[in-house]
Amino acid sequence: AQRVTQPEKLLSVFKGAPVELKCNYSYSGSPELFWYVQYSRQRLQLLLRHISRESIKGFTADLNKGETSFHLKKPFAQEEDSAMYYCALSTPGNQFYFGTGTSLTVIP
Amino acid sequence: ETGVTQSPTHLIKTRGQQVTLRCSSQSGHNTVSWYQQALGQGPQFIFQYYREEENGRGNFPPRFSGLQFPNYSSELNVNALELDDSALYLCASSLADRGLKGETQYFGPGTRLLVL
DSSP states (O other): OOOOOOOEEEEEEETSSOOOOOOOOSSSSEEEEEEEOTTTTOEEEEEGGGGGTTTTBEEEEEBTTTTTBBEESSSOOOOOOOOEEEEEOOOOOOEEOOOOEEEEEEEO | OOEEEEESSEEEETTTTOOOEEEEOOOOOOOOEEEEETSSSSEEEEEEEEETTTEOOOOOTEEEEEEEEESOEEEEEOOOOOOOOOEEEEEEEHHHHHHOOOOOOOOOOOOOEEEE
């Protein structure tokens, strides 16, 4: 069963516009949710995790247990935000699930 | 502090062969996870090693096996290679406490395996 769903494979927004990358998950227990980012020619790296409730590079993500969602948001997109974004989930049993990723392009 | 390194960077094998991929974890990390990433897909979790023992496994057959060494480096072994095993193999290290909660994983650059 697909644990993490990212419905948008590609997303384009204009610079300065708000951006939202969607992530829905399927897990009945208490997962931990993450967003990972991969910039061009760089390694996959952690952007943020729900447990820390941080805002990184202007991005935030709120865990909505009722809707089982963990959407990533930024009020004003920048060109340097263009990258591949993966939503990921880890279970208490140390299983990890990644979504298929959303490629974000910020148009100047 | 050195980051996660993987070797080799690229590898070509034929069906039925065996392959060993290597990963050196980031300094101070005690946990290594392996992932398979097919083209256009997200990483798929293979397994995790914590202090030299398998600590979690994804939906991969037993021909995918691994090891973690006392210095916390790790190997991924794949036997009886199939064409569908062609993918990018990622290693990620982390520092887990005794509770083994989802700590931040630091990824290596990957090994690209092509099975012909």
